[in-house]
Amino acid sequence: xxxxxxxxxxxxxxxxxxxxxxxxxxxxxxxxxxxxxxxxxxxxxxxxxxxxxxxxxxxxxxxxxxxxxxxxxxxxxxxxxxxxxxxxxxxxxxxxxxxxxxxxxxxxxxxxxxxxxxxxxxxxxxxxxxxxxxxxxxxxxxxxxxxxxxxxxxxxxxxxxxxxxxxxxxxxxxxxxxxxxxxxxxxxxxxxxxxxxxxxxxxxxxxxxxxxxxxxxxxxxxxxxxxxxxxxxxxxxxxxxxxxxxxxxxxxxxxxxxxxxxxxxxxxxxxxxxxxxxxxxxxxxxxxxxxxxxxxxxxxxxxxxxxxxxxxxxxxxxxxxxxxxxxxxxxxxxxxxxxxxxxxxxxxxxxxxxxxxxxxxxxxxxxxxxxxxxxxxxxxxxxxxxxxxxxxxxxxxxxxxxxxxxxxxxxxxxxxxxxxxxxxxxxxxxxxxxxxxxxxxxxxxxxxxxxxxxxxxxxxxxxxxxxxxxxxxxxxxxxxxxxxxxxxxxxxxxxxxxxxxxxxxxxxxxxxxxxxxxxxxxxxxxxxxxxxxxxxxxxxx
Amino acid sequence: xxxxxxxxxxxxxxxxxxxxxxxxxxxxxxxxxxxxxxxxxxxxxxxxxxxxxxxxxxxxxxxxxxxxxxxxxxxxxxxxxxxxxxxxxxxxxxxxxxxxxxxxxxxxxxxxxxxxxxxxxxxxxxxxxxxxxxxxxxxxxxxxxxxxxxxxxxxxxxxxxxxx
Numbered sequence: 001x002x003x004x005x006x007x008x009x010x011x012x013x014x015x016x017x018x019x020x021x022x023x024x025x026x027x028x029x030x031x032x033x034x035x036x037x038x039x040x041x042x043x044x045x046x047x048x049x050x051x052x053x054x055x056x057x058x059x060x061x062x063x064x065x066x067x068x069x070x071x072x073x074x075x076x077x078x079x080x081x082x083x084x085x086x087x088x089x090x091x092x093x094x095x096x097x098x099x100x101x102x103x104x105x106x107x108x109x110x111x112x113x114x115x116x117x118x119x120x121x122x123x124x125x126x127x128x129x130x131x132x133x134x135x136x137x138x139x140x141x142x143x144x145x146x147x148x149x150x151x152x153x154x155x156x157x158x159x160x161x162x163x164x165x166x167x168x169x170x171x172x173x174x175x176x177x178x179x180x181x182x183x184x185x186x187x188x189x190x191x192x193x194x195x196x197x198x199x200x201x202x203x204x205x206x207x208x209x210x211x212x213x214x215x216x217x218x219x220x221x222x223x224x225x226x227x228x229x230x231x232x233x234x235x236x237x238x239x240x241x242x243x244x245x246x247x248x249x250x251x252x253x254x255x256x257x258x259x260x261x262x263x264x265x266x267x268x269x270x271x272x273x274x275x276x277x278x279x280x281x282x283x284x285x286x287x288x289x290x291x292x293x294x295x296x297x298x299x300x301x302x303x304x305x306x307x308x309x310x311x312x313x314x315x316x317x318x319x320x321x322x323x324x325x326x327x328x329x330x331x332x333x334x335x336x337x338x339x340x341x342x343x344x345x346x347x348x349x350x351x352x353x354x355x356x357x358x359x360x361x362x363x364x365x366x367x368x369x370x371x372x373x374x375x376x377x378x379x380x381x382x383x384x385x386x387x388x389x390x391x392x393x394x395x396x397x398x399x400x401x402x403x404x405x406x407x408x409x410x411x412x413x414x415x416x417x418x419x420x421x422x423x424x425x426x427x428x429x430x431x432x433x434x435x436x437x438x439x440x441x442x443x444x445x446x447x448x449x450x451x452x453x454x455x456x457x458x459x460x461x462x463x464x465x466x467x468x469x470x471x472x473x474x475x476x477x478x479x480x481x482x483x484x485x486x487x488x489x490x491x492x493x494x495x496x497x498x499x500x501x502x503x504x505x506x507x508x509x510x511x512x513x514x515x516x517x518x519x520x521x522x523x524x525x526x527x528x529x530x531x532x533x534x535x536x537x538x539x540x541x
Numbered sequence: 542x543x544x545x546x547x548x549x550x551x552x553x554x555x556x557x558x559x560x561x562x563x564x565x566x567x568x569x570x571x572x573x574x575x576x577x578x579x580x581x582x583x584x585x586x587x588x589x590x591x592x593x594x595x596x597x598x599x600x601x602x603x604x605x606x607x608x609x610x611x612x613x614x615x616x617x618x619x620x621x622x623x624x625x626x627x628x629x630x631x632x633x634x635x636x637x638x639x640x641x642x643x644x645x646x647x648x649x650x651x652x653x654x655x656x657x658x659x660x661x662x663x664x665x666x667x668x669x670x671x672x673x674x675x676x677x678x679x680x681x682x683x684x685x686x687x688x689x690x691x692x693x694x695x696x697x698x699x700x701x702x703x704x705x
Contacts, residue, residue, distance in 0.1 A: 007570045007578075110581040134577070134604070167579040167604035168566055239603075246602035312607040329608065332590025332624045333553060 005172045010164040011036035013135035013171050014072075014102060017142035019046045020173060022180035024069030024097065027057040029414060030445035031076030032111040033165035034104035038074055039448070042458050050448060050457045053381070053414040054079035058086045058101065065095035065155075066192060068183040070146055077105040077118045078380065082415070087155070088125045092202040094153035094191035097181055098146030101127075104160045107282045108309035111444070113361065113380065115308075117283035122157055122260035126206050128213050129157040129260040130222065131238040135169040137222075141257060143177060144222060150181070152209045153191075159259075161282065163239045163309065214261035222257030223266060232319075233274030235267060235287060235298070240310055244280040247315035259287070264294045271296050280318060282310045337366050342439050342484050342511035346406070347372035349492045355404045355499075356395075358388035360416075362408035363444045363513075364437050381411050385419025385434055392428035400430040401499055407434065410442035410450040413465060423504050424475045431477075431503040433495065436467055439513035440520060447516045459523040461530075471506040478503055484511035545598035547606040548660070551625035552617030554588045557653035560678065561617075562593035564657055567674035569597040572666045579604035590624055615660050617653060636660055640697050651683075651690035658694025663704050668695075 001020060008016065014037050018026060026041045026048035028034065038048040051057035054075040061071035075083060080103045087101065103121065106112040122129035128148055130141040138160065145156040190198045217223070232251040236244045241255040254270040256263070271277045271291075277298045279288045288300035301318040304326075310318075317326070337344050347367035350357050351374040359365055359375035360383060368375035377387050388405030395403065407416045416436075423432055442448040449455045454464030471479040478498060482491055491509065498505040512520055548565065552558040559580055566578040580593035594606040611628040615636045622637055629635060641655045654675060661671050675691060676684050698704075 007567060007576065162581065163579055163604055166581065167577055168563075169577045169601075169604065170570070170575065242602040242604070311605050312603045313609075327608065327627070329627055330624045332592075332621070333588075335554070335589035338588060 001173055001175055001177075003172055003175050005170045007168050008135045008139075008171045009036065009166055009168045010132065010135050010138040010160055011104075011166070012040045013138040014074075014142045014158065014160070015041035015044065015046065016171065016173060017139045018070075018072045018100075019044055020177045021070055021098070021143055021146045022177075023047075023072050024180065024183060025049070025060070025064050026072040026074065027051050027060045028074035028102075029054045029057055029079055029082075030410075030442050030448040031079050031104070032445055033106060033162045034074045034076045034079070034102060034160070035445045035448065036165070037072075037102060038457060041072070048457055050450060052451050054083040055086060058083040058090070061099055061101070062086060062090050062093070062095070062155075065097040065099035065149075066093075067185060068096040068181050070098045070100075070180045072100050072102065072142075074102040075104070076112065077103055077116055078112060078114065079103075080118055080121055081116075082381065084121070084125070087121070087127070089194050089199075090155050091126050092194055092199055092206055094188060095149065095155060096153065096186060097183065098149035099155040100142065100145040100149060100158055101155055102158045102160060104162070104165050105283075106162050108162065110162050113378065115283065117286060118157075118159055119259060119286045120284070122159075126210060127155050127157050127260070128152075128210075128258060129159055130257060131159045131259050132164055132257070133238055133241045133255070134164065134167070135171045137257065138164060139171050139173065141222065143174070147178070148213070152213055154206070154209055154213075159238065161239050210261050214263070217258045217261060217263045218265050221263055221266075223263055224255050224257070225270060226253040226255065228252040230273065231275045233270055233277045234280050235270070235277065235291070236280040237287065238282070240280050240282050240315070243310050243312050243315045246312045248319055256287075262287075262290055264290075264296075267291060268294070268296055271298065278319065280310070280315055334369065335366060336369065337363065337372075338514050340514045342509070342513065343367060343437055344372075345484065346435065346437060346491065346509055347374040349495065350374040350404060350406070353492065353495060354402065355495075356391060356399065356402045358384045358391060358403060358405045360384035360405075360407040360411050361444075362411050362437075362442075364406065364408055367406070375406070382407070382415025382419055385416055386422060388434070389419070389423055389426070389428060389432055392430055392432050397430055400428065403432065404495070404499070405432065405434045407436055408443075409436060409438040409440065409452045409467070410448070412436050412467065413451050417470070420471065420474050420476065420506070427504050429502060431498075431501055431505065433498050433505045433507065436506065436508045438467065438508050438510045439516065440510075441513050441516040443513045443516065447513070447519065455523055455527075459526075461527045467508050468506070476504045476506045478505040480505070481508040481510060484509055545596050545601055546613075546664070547611045548595045548613045548615065549592055549606050549611045549625060549628045550595070550615045550617070551590070551592040551621045553621065554591050556591070556617045557650070558591045558617060559593055561615075561653040561657050562595055564654070564671075564674045564678050565595050565660070566597075567677060568666055568670045569595070571670040571673055575599060575601050577601045577604035590621060592625060613660060613663065615656055617656055634663060634702070636663075636698070640701055641694055642697055645693055646690060648686055648690075651687045654687040655690040655694035658691035658696075659698035659701075660694075661691070662695050662698035663702060
């Protein structure tokens with residue numbers, strides 16, 4: 001392999017390492033800032049596919065690893081909440097092939113609904129966690145994660161953050177990477193069937209693994225000391241490490257590449273060599289509390305710096321103990337629905353009808369902003385349906401009859417289908433109306449395919465889920481589709497009629513995303529050409 | 542510490558700000574510098590303000606330009622000048638969109654590359670590195686158009702800023 005340096009963002013660097021590691025499959029669900037990992041893996045010749053959601057993506061990854069193949073599973077921070085169920089038990093099992101789970105956190109919420117700190121997951125689920133600070137480390141730690149995962153048969157979390165994912169820095173690839181194991185089935189029931197009889201010893205094994213991994217991290221983990229003045233020592237990990245090095249170039253730095261399990265004795269030695277020890281970390285005081293629990297005297301940051309991203313100026317303020325109000329940058333132009341966006345008319349109708357709109361995650365969440373101001377709730381992927389039903393159950397009838405759930409096509413496949421099951425199973429007495437805004441793509445994250453588009457990650461044709469057929473099969477009483485341009489004017493009358501009925505209704509409003517439409521036409525043309533070539537190549541009877 | 546050159550590019554989603562910063566980062570990379578470039582993707586890009594930071598020198602730590610430390614601020618849209626101004630240091634250089642003589646720009650889609658041409662007049666990066674970076678980032682059929690836009694911006698900035 002060429003070791004010539006390349007300028008890559010963190011996502012691309014992870015993908016390149018996965019390719020070099022001979023990953024059998026990359027799975028995931030699109031989510032800023034993680035989306036580009038699988039797209040780039042596909043682009044450079046690896047095998048990658050979008051799953052309906054992160055839970056399924058991880059389950060597929062676990063299967064690949066049980067079979068002995070290397071699996072890369074990618075998601076944004078909140079995606080790990082969806083995948084938490086398999087994840088917390090996957091750590092009890094023994095994987096044969098390396099299983100690397102990428103959690104791309106979004107401190108500051110550039111494009112997310114919360115800024116949860118997924119370092120908590122490493123401790124909660126008991127999984128080793130690596131935290132790169134730039135693209136070179138993203139590359140190196142991806143390879144290391146596969147190595148550790150196979151050595152201890154345990155899933156490893158590679159924690160990225162927005163500024164690691166979306167910053168381009170130099171990457172010098174390795175000349176050689178240990179080849180992947182050859183997949184093959186090995187029966188190991190006690191290590192893979194988590195009934196209580198097997199899970200109890202599995203938990204003991206897991207804790208024993210962590211003791212070994214902690215010892216490895218002390219002796220040869222990816223942690224480095226940058227020697228400097230003795231009066232200030234700074235412990236950091238991930239992107240905070242580069243901010244800290246720039247903000248305090250004279251200080252001594254201990255940069256932790258593996259932040260769980262911590263190399264506590266290494267930290268203790270570093271602490272002993274400096275007069276004042278500080279932790280510089282983005283988000284929650286995770287490192288700070290661990291160090292204090294280990295009895296290491298250390299200072300953290302004032303509470304105000306828990307919120308939002310860190311940067312060099314904020315780290316300077318932290319080191320100076322400055323809690324004066326921070327300068328507020330001028331407000332830029334907020335994002336908005338594109339001109340010609342198919343969601344615009346729908347939100348105009350919902351606004352004009354004074355509906356109570358239970359919304360969801362996607363471009364259409366922008367329906368909350370003027371000139372639409374037509375969204376009343378947004379919590380997490382798929383919540384529009386459950387929250388809408390809950391509103392219907394408890395509001396007085398006259399208000400309940402105004403409640404509409406609005407969900408995008410990709411979000412619907414991700415976690416809306418179980419919401420429909422709830423609607424059929426526990427219908428509110430006023431009924432309910434769910435609108436799927438089907439623009440034929442996962443628009444917000446940059447136009448990814450999903451099981452409702454009928455095309456796979458690389459845009460080749462594959463199986464397709466039909467929302468109306470699904471709704472009918474599930475027993476929803478009224479299932480309608482509207483093509484926006486042909487039937488757009490009907491939306492209001494259709495909605496009025498359905499809102500008046502104490503019945504369950506699903507309305508699919510279909511119009512391709514204006515950004516995706518030209519691309520979709522190209523994919524469809526390519527699919528047709530492929531099909532006609534295949535037909536021409538078929539032998540005549 | 543070694544001198545790091547800080548550049549911030551600002552504009553609105555869809556103007557090619559991120560493409561321009563890709564080309565800039567690649568050009569300084571080709572010129573042999575350590576480089577880091579940072580920006581936000583996702584919801585913030587839907588027609589709203591977009592900015593991208595590019596830093597280069599012998600060794601770069603943080604990928605983000607600290608507020609008040611940008612040597613150059615390149616803004617593609619007049620309304621975004623004040624939004625981005627706080628990144629500029631006291632003696633930093635603002636390159637506003639009016640530097641480009643629009644009547645001489647053949648295709649307004651290459652405005653971002655014309656602005657890079659203007660920036661190039663002020664940086665000590667070989668012209669070949671710029672052109673290689675432009676050609677690597679854009680489809681072959683767009684090369685001539687963008688080469689011309691780059692040259693237009695480069696000449697305009699020389700007239701405006703008189704770099705030594």
